[in-house]
Amino acid sequence: MSDVADAEGIALKREHPARATLRRLFRHRLFVTGLFLFAIVAGIGIAAPWITTVDPQRLSMRNKFLPPGEAWVFGTDNFGRSLWARVVWGAQLSMIIGASVVALNAVFGTLIGAAAGYFRKLDNALMRVNDALMAFPAILLAIAVTSVLGPSTLNVILALSIVYIPRTARIVRSSVIVLREMEYVQAAVAAGAGHWRILRHHILPNAMAPMIVQLSFLFAYAVLSEATLSFLGVGAVPPTPTWGNIMAEGRDFMREAPWIITIPGVALMITVMGLNLLGDGLRDVLDPRLRIQQ
């Protein structure tokens, strides 16, 4: 045949798309900064048993209100507990809650969103329930759920999942609705592919990018909401060391011992900022609409 495609037209240098995405991510300054900040907090949380020497709940009235210094890195609180130990263990709890909420959202948000987006018949029913849940302000709904279930770490995870899964589902649904009409999906239908194959090979892999971006922001929301709930006294029960609990207790001693409320506040800020930068970076790299403009 005289008109075979010019083989030279295919790039010689080749790279797997996933690899190319990773390379672009690690060249993205905001992403790397965010990842670094988040990695510090997560690393501290994971290493909590090894980097703290005292029990975060051990009282020692003799040592109360000691300012940060050589003996007590972050000082002590109104009961003489090591603030370092409490903030470090608080980081662990924040990571556990954030990761659990993200995991539950990834599973159930995808399931509900994909079902609503792909099967037109389910769409109306699922989305009206979703809308009803989304009609409440997030934090009020979380407070309502924890007051019914009772304050505990597990219930905080459940409450935050109930609050955020509808939001994740809506994002997944909107990508699925767009992808469902793509011609490569039509081609798979024309080839005789079943629903499961189409969802697994053609729709979900392409819906992942916006969901990953959403989940990174969700991690930040979850950490922040957990702190809010604890601060309001409807989260994990004191004396469990969570950043919200520490800040709630430190609030009364803001003048005498400002470090009690400041240090967990800064930790919270670093975590949320890191996650937001991370999410912005992911969005820049993964969102195809932005990629075209590059």
Place this chain on the structure above:
Amino acid sequence: MKLLEVRDLTTAFMTGRGEVNAIEEVSFSLEEGQILGIVGESGSGKSVTALTVMGLLPRPPARIAAGQVLFGGRDLTKLSEREMQAVRGPGISMIFQEPMTSLNPVFSIGDQIMETIAAHERLPQAELRRRAIAMLDKVGIPSAARRLDDYPHQMSGGQRQRVMIAMALACNPKLLIADEPTTALDVTIQAQILDLLMDLRDEFGMGIVIITHNMGVIAETADRVMVMYAGRVIEEAPVATIFDRPLHPYTRGLLECVPSLTEDRARLVAIPGTLPEPARRPPGCRFAPRCLHAEPACGTAIPLLETLEPAHSAACFRARELASP
């Protein structure tokens, strides 16, 4: 008298892989009342040429690396954005391919036409309105006075393109640049819009540059034709000459690969290979890797545009030799 003269224009873009020339050493000129057709496929640089002349490319990433755009005795590449704004409208105006996105959906078409006029002339509201109605009437919108307060979504694609033309002509420009003006339109509407552009040229005497990938649009409208490939002008001639005696192998290929509406052909004469991306253009003649007549020399040096016959120039080392029977 030359209306527009472009000399050795080179526009570069900053990309992830360094600076890439979108167009290189583009030269052409246009007389008043003349229609110049610029024809090329994707990546040929035909739209970048138009946008550079209009000063509409965002800088950076774009940069005019060399050359001049002479219009009304001034070099437009040297003008400030404010000075350029005064040129756009009464001097040069432009219509685009997509009439859907070129009009603002939240203003009525009348408001948009009147705003264009008001940007260059201080006129009372009633006079603006009268001018806008007259313009809509000129471009063939029926019952123009009533349609003036319609919004873009209330009009069909063909009507929106007519409104775009009305806006472009509202300030009586000396030069109109039409970038793929009919590509998004159906063929019966395309014929109407091309007729309209020719009628308006006859009435107002402005010069028109029509940019297209469609040789049929060129055959219907152009007086002179400039063929571009991979950022360079490869041939320029009066329209009949281009169709009767094309000198560049690419121009010949472009004419041959279009199927006929009247004759049976067993097989189309295709140009092998793929259009080069701007960042991956071959050295030497850009067309050499796809050219059936390429020699080793074509792969090393870039052939320059050369006048081979009166008013007919081509950029090909073998043009003279291939043209002789």
Place this chain on the structure above:
Amino acid sequence: MTTPLVSATGLTKVFEVGSSGLFGLRKPASLRAVDEVSLTINAGETLGLVGESGCGKSTLGRLLLRLIEPTAGRIAFDGSDITGLGRSAMRAVRRSMQIVFQDPYGALNPRMSVEDIIAEPLLIHGAKPGAETRRKVTEMLGKVGLPARALDRFPHEFSGGQRQRIGIARALVLHPRLIVCDEAVSALDVSVQAQIVNLLQDLQREMGLTYLFIAHDLSVVRHISDRVAVMYLGKVVEIADKRTIYSAPLHPYTRALIAAVPAQHPAQRSRGRRERIAGDIPSALNPPSGCRFHTRCPHVMAVCRERAPVLTEPAPGHQVACHLIEAPQA
């Protein structure tokens, strides 16, 4: 005598458009995208399907493949009715009918390699991944003019024309009998378009394919087709052998459509010389009464506004739906 591979009878598709309101109370508007279309495609031929935007040609192509369920009418493939087939029975038929799309960018899953894309239809129909599947994929890739080293590449590494070759390979890997080419060359640059048209013709000869070639470019349709059908606002208005329809069209719309094609040489400029139709294509949501073309037709009569003309056959193999043609017989 030629035998029909596909035949459609009274095929109709009505889309319900617009929001159905909060509790489904508001009545949605209905759009008759395809309105009682009957046509046949013979084995081994190419039927061209032309018309302007909104005429329903793409919808008709998808209806024939049952990618969209018809509102009314019947589709027969290779002599048997496939209109009511269930999922699994339809799956077996899908082996024999495939589609090539317009957009070389949207038609390939960006996260699948070329090998996975072309192998997918084989895997759906029971092939096991492995050497045999890989051999079939490589062979198909060669047939569409791509080298075997393209196998582990991803769609973004290819040009538009090359992607279209990949899409064709995917459609042909099951050795189907019918291919619907839905604007398959419309998005390509003209120099590449000719390559793909030639490729489609070569493959048709080699594999004995039947094409429904949907396009808006009349010269490409003339080149590739044996017969041509013209659609306007959901109706087929004329069908004939390609030479007849281009040299002696009967329907005023077909005539106008051909007259509107730009000249192929400046000496044949059409301005002021050819019949032009005025006005725009009416909205398919609110089509004109009677003959749908009557609002733009230069030969409109009173009857055209009241009654829709039916498809008649003034000459063998030449069908047209127009009162001008009907009248002399009545």
